[in-house]
Amino acid sequence: MIIDPATLDLRGAYKLLIGSILPRPIAWVSTVDAGGRPNLAPFSFFTGVAAAPPVVCFAPMRRFADGAEKDTLRNVRATGEFVVNIVDEDNVARANVTAREFAPGVSEFAEAGLTPVPCEAVRAPRVAESPVSLECRLLQIVEVGADGAGGGALVLGEVLRFHVRDDLLHEGRIDTGALRPVGRLAGSEYTTLGRRFELERK
Ligand SMILES: Cc1cc2nc3c(=O)[nH]c(=O)nc-3n(C[C@H](O)[C@H](O)[C@H](O)COP(=O)(O)O)c2cc1C
DSSP: OOOOGGGSOHHHHHHHHHHHSOSEEOEEEEEEOTTOOEEEEEEOSEEEEEETTEEEEEOOOOOTTTOOOOHHHHHHHHHSEEEEEEOBTTTHHHHHHTTSOOOTTOOHHHHHTOOEEOOSSSSSOEETTOSEEEEEEEEEEEEESOSSTTOEEEEEEEEEEEEEOGGGEETTEEOHHHHOBEEEOSTTOEEEOOOOOOOOOO
C-alpha cells in the first residue's frame, strides 16, 4: 500500500505517524507561565539532538480541535525554559492525567497528585516522582507545517542540569532496567521494556 499524505485528512496522517514511529519515549514537560503558575504535560514526539552541549527536543502540535497552541509551548515562549521529566512505570498513569485539557493556570501537578520540586537553573519545577529530570534552557523554536490544526513546533533546549535518582546511576551510566521507562505506541497503547539484547559494534 502506498499512501500520499495529500489524500489524507490530518488525523489520518497523524495515525500513520504514531503507528510507524514507535515505541516513543515520553517527555513529561514542566513549565511555568509568565506569572509563575506551573504546567505539566506529556509529549512523545521527543528525542535527543546533541551531546556538546547536551540538547533535547520535543514537538507540541497545535490542537486538532481549534488550531490553538498548547499551554506548554506558550509557556516556553514566555519564559525560555522547561524541564523534561522521564516517565516510568510508577508514574505513567499520572502522566496520562496531565494530558487532559485543563484551563490555563490549572496546575496539573495538583490534579494528578504530583509533587513540584524547585529546580536549580530554571524557574519551572521538576516532578519529584520522576526518576530523571532535565532542566533545559530554550535554544530555538522551529515552526513546522500548518499555521492551524496539526501544525507543529520543534522546541530545542540545552540541558543545564541532569537530575538522576541515586540508585539508577552506576559509573556514569543509567541502569536502564532499573529505570523501567514507559514508551507510547499508537492511540492509548503504551509499552514497557521488552527483551533487551546487546550487539557489539564491529
Ligand atoms: C503519552 C502522551 C504523549 C503525547 N505526546 C504529544 C506530542 O508529542 N505532541 C503533542 O502535541 N501532544 C502530545 N500529547 C497530548 C498533550 O499532552 C495534550 O495535548 C496536553 O493537553 C497538552 O497540555 P498543555 O496545553 O498544558 O501543554 C500526548 C499525550 C500523551 C498522553
